[in-house]
Amino acid sequence: YRGSSSNCDHILRQQVEILFSHISCEQVCNETIIMLLTSFLHSFVTGVVHPWKVPAFERLLWRACRGYIIVDFWEMEERLEVPDTGEMIQWTVFVISFWGEQIGQKVKKICYCFHTHTFVYPEGLEEREGILQGLESRIVDIKMVLSQTEQYMQQLLSRCVCQMPQWKIRVQKCKAVQMVLNLCSPSVTEKCLIAEAWCPVAKLSLLQSALIEGTRKSGSSVDSFYNRLPAPTSPPTLFDTNTFTSSFQNIVDAYGVASYREVNPAVYTIITFPFLFAVMFGDVGHGLLMTLAALWMILEERDPKMRNNTNEIWRMLFGGRYLILLMGLFSIYTGAVYNECFSKGLSPLSSGWHLKPMMQHYNWSDETLRSNQYLTLDPNVTGVFQGPYLFGIDPIWSLANNHLTFLNSYKMKMSVIIGVIHMTFGVCLSFFNYIMFLVLIPELVFMLCLFGYLVFMVVFKWIAFGPQDSDRAPSILIHFIDMFVFAENPDNPPLYPGQMRVQRVLVCLALLAVPVLLLGRPLFLYFRHRTNRRTVSRGEIRLEFDCTEVFMHQAIHTIEYCLGCISNTASYLRLWALSLAHAQLSEVLWVMVMRISLSWQGYVGSVLLSVIFSVFAMLTVSILLVMEGLSAFLHALRLHW
Known part of the structure; x- marks a missing residue:
């Protein structure tokens, strides 16, 4: 059943x-x-x-x-x-x-x-x-035994966690020693190990003391010693870095590691990189927020949670905390020069412009001046412009209709000046890499005769023409174009007497520097080889002088340098473009978000102000600090590379 x-x-x-x-x-x-x-x-x-x-x-x-x-x-x-x-x-x-x-x-x-x-x-x-x-x-x-066993395991694990850092260091040391021993080769008698390695000359004494100490602690009867051998190849590059300089060295190494005995650009990048970033990111408020974030990471750098975080983006930010600190400090400085703090101008000093003479000239009343939010600053009116602002841009420009025109002209010329100085400084550093004036002098002549002269015309125009006669100032762009075509424009008056003759001489010098740069180094190496008649032999391989290879290498370098001077000078205009974009985005956020909420009154206005301010803070951090900061960082990186 x-x-x-x-x-x-x-x-x-x-x-x-x-x-x-x-x-x-x-x-x-x-x-x-x-x-x-x-x-x-x-x-x-x-x-x-x-x-x-x-x-x-x-x-x-x-x-x-x-x-x-x-x-x-x-x-x-x-x-x-x-x-x-x-x-x-x-x-x-x-x-x-x-x-x-x-x-x-x-x-x-x-x-x-x-x-x-x-x-x-x-x-x-x-x-x-x-x-x-x-x-x-x-x-x-069984449950009682399991609970007691679990308690015992928890106590044991808690004690192990306290000793985990020490164990980790020991394991890393053992693995490092094992890796080094695997690189060694046994001697003929197989009684000792032989290793060939590079060591800085300054640390040879430390190496000897370490060998003596290791022999003493191990109780070995055979002493460990080292011998200096002749180097068959060029030594590897070694740069001593610390927590402050490591981020700047990584920026330079991402493009290429310098050869042995070459100049390390990371030393100069510590100043130039944050400065070029700040030129594009200049704002006192945004720079202050970035500085505070970097200071917080620096103060908490000993926290294991901060150092051992597995998030890749966080590790990049935490590794560059000192770089972010300098970028924030430089941004505060350039923001003070631009007179911008969250898109609003600061007025710590009295303005150099006075509106009473302009009101009398245009017959403006006080009501008319109040009704017009923006006005046109005309320096040709007598008594309006009293003198330059003591530091940075005059805050009254934020109320002018021609504010954007003035900033465009100022930042564009500033970008060209900074770019030419930066590139010239980079060319001058090559003097320490190889003492060969057949390369350095033609490069400097080509750079300074063309683009150095452009910087000279900008500075000369600022000095020669004041606010009163600015409408009669000639166009530098037209002069620079006429310089290459050897022409003279009657509608564009010269900056100084004899300008055309000076420009023609400079163009001829720049053109003559090109064949010297192209042929100077190959001919010098060829005649030196022909005089010495020396060859380097290594076993059965004989290395001869290859004139064609040297000439092709120099031809590529010449073409790249001449075209790069033109394209890179134009590329530095991104300093102007990104600075303008950052200022305009900041102004849009203020006008379309914060200024609307500040016009409301009462309790409802206070509640809405707190809500809108949180939205404004979120947009400021996400768009202006993160997105604009990353954009300015990448462009500064490109200019340095």
């Missing part, structure tokens, strides 16, 4: 009653009754099976045992681990009741095939209760 245990007991009870109704106790002996009753006794198999195997397990039991068993399944309340896979599943408990030894053997074989976990199920109630109590007490003991 296949069914529930309750139905089975009811039917079994009915069968026993029907049997005894047909048999009398006088006809059957006691032994027969006992044998008959024991044939109806149940045998049990209990255990747990995987929940996925329950349908197949039940179906096979029914087909194999032909209904002579009773099976019941229950799902466990708790999840237990699978010993083989470690998976946490909700096991299914089964109880199988069967009659006869043959059926029992079949049931046990099926349980074995399905990899079930069977348990002993005694037939007596007292024995089952005793086993259950024993299992419960064992579970309690």
Whole structure:
């Protein structure tokens, strides 16, 4: 019969009653009754099976045992681990009741095939209760042991965490020593190791003391020593850096590592890189926020959470914290020169412009002046311009209609001047790399005769023409174009007498510097080789002087330099463009966000002001500090490269 245990007991009870109704106790002996009753006794198999195997397990039991068993399944309340896979599943408990030894053997074989976990199920109630109590007490003991073991492991791990930094340093030292030993080669006698390595001359004494100390601590009877060998190749480049200079050195190394004994540009990049960044990012308020963020990272630099953060962007920012600090400080300075603080002008000093003479000249009243937010500053009106502002740009320019025109002219010329000075300084540094005037002098002549003269015209125009006669000042751009075509424009008066003759001489000198730059170094090396007649031999390889290779290398350098002077000078105009873009974005945020909220009054205006200020702060940080800061950083990086 296949069914529930309750139905089975009811039917079994009915069968026993029907049997005894047909048999009398006088006809059957006691032994027969006992044998008959024991044939109806149940045998049990209990255990747990995987929940996925329950349908197949039940179906096979029914087909194999032909209904002579009773099976019941229950799902466990708790999840237990699978010993083989470690998976946490909700096991299914089964109880199988069967009659006869043959059926029992079949049931046990099926349980074995399905990899079930069977348990002993005694037939007596007292024995089952005793086993259950024993299992419960064992579970309690195991839980207690597990809790105590977990507490002990937690204490052990907490002690290990305290010693983890020391262990990490030891492991790193062991790995470093093992790596160095793997690079060594055994001697002929195989009793010692020989290593060839580069060492700075200034640290040879430290090397010797380290070898002596290592021999003493190891207890070796053989001393360790070093010998200086002649270098077959040029030594590698070594730059000693610290936490302050490492970020600047990484900027230079990203373009290329200098050769041995060459000038390290990272020393000069410490000043020039933050300055060029600040020219594009000049704002007192934004620079102050950047400085505070860098100071916070510097003050927290010893915190392990800050240093061991796995976020790649954070590691880049944290590694360049001193670079960000200098960029913020320089931005505060250039922002003070531009007179901009969150797009608003600062007025620490009195303006050099006076509006009363202009009001009298144009017949303006006070109401007219108040109604017009912007005015046109005209220096040709007598008594309006009293003198230049003591530091930076006059704050009254923020109220002028020609404010943008004035800033464009100022920042464009400033960018050209900074660019020519920066490039000329880079060319002058090559003097220390190779003492060869056949390369340095033509490069300086070509640069200064053309673009150095452009800077001269800008400065001369600022000095020669004041605010009163600025409308009669000639165009420098027209003069610079006429300089190359050897023409004179009658509509554009000269800056000084004899200007055309000076410009023609400078152009001729620049053109003559090109063939000297192209042929000077190859011819010098060729005649020196022809005079010395020396070759360098290494084994069977003989290195001869290759005039064609030297000439091609110099031709590429000449073309690159001449075209680069033109393109790079124009490229420095990005200083003007990004500075203008930063100022305009800052002004747009102020006019379209903050100024609207400041016009509201009352409690509602205060609540809206706090909400709008949070939006303004978020946009300032995300757009002006992050996006504009990253843009200015990348452009400063390109100009340095």
